[in-house]
Amino acid sequence: MAVHKMITPKAVQATLNTPSVVKEIFIGITLGTIAGGMWKMHHWNEQRKARTFYDMLEKGEISIVAEE
């Protein structure tokens, strides 16, 4: 028994509006870069905290030595 696939209007519209591969790649790279950029900001923040910690330790503003 042959199965006939109906070409619905929705299918016609989908066929006519095929996605642009270049556009999808560009959007994907952009989103990936934004997500990676957020991670980089987290990384720079952690570096800044570490630098601040050691600067303050060097200046004597803080101490990790237990007081008597």
Place this chain on the structure above:
Amino acid sequence: MPFLVGPTQPAPLGQEQVSRFSLSGAEQSKNEPNQMIVLEWLFLTIAPCDAAEPWQLGSQDAATPMMQGIMDLHHDIFFFLILILVFVSRMLVRALWHFHYQTNPIPQRIVHGTTIEILWTIFPSIIPMFIAIPSFALLYSMDEVVVDPAITIKAIGHQWYWTYEYSDYNSSDEQSLTFDSYTIPEDDPELGQSRLLEVDNRVVVPAKTNLRIIVTPADVPHSWAVPSSGVKCDAVPGRSNQTSISVQREGVYYGQCSEIRGTNHASTRAPGNIGRLLSPLWLSRTTRGASHPRSKLLQRAAGAVGSRGARQ
């Protein structure tokens, strides 16, 4: 990245718990009250010591430039990982969306596309280049031999404990300071001590000083590892391996043997104590008094390090 600070509230378990940032060696009196310095406003999370926290996902806080470099490299690589993950996930979801059989019953017959195939071969190959640059830089910097370490410590692995030997500053008639370091048994820790991490005799080393650790085994292969310092040095029978560290802050750092070597492999620890070497008061307090052999040795080392610093 959690930093290592004291508890923000009074330690519920008693005063002994708060000694983790003290400069104490194992000989410090357990009854001495210690207070923690709290840096709550600077850091997101609180950890009581340089040891792994329960359910910890990331690395322990770096105490050496080497470990800091390792963490920075990991963060650099993770940037590319996230970029690729988001990009590939997006393409996958969009492909499933656009080419679902109900919305797109007639599949496209695309056999190949030369231009796009060239592009998606060249561009991903650039990513490993960006990863390789900081990776090789760190690798070669870690391999640099420390020409003039202040102290050389020999760590000898046994089943199932470590022996440490300080032999730099002995006088001619003295033997090297040698001591064994056993993990405190699981049913024997004091209040506040970390289970299966504490030892009876800690390694005491100076802060902000180039150290050379020579690792060798007495029997089977071992591995001397301290995550906070970014150190992992295998102890291979028949050879001595060398690693160098320079700890940037005082504290108590914990390590675990990283080479399986028998029944009690999980019970071997390598915690070290980092302190300012230039304080005779600290030396006397941490080494059972100024007359203790370890105290005399470290005082001699302090003099050598101090004079070296004055000459530099």
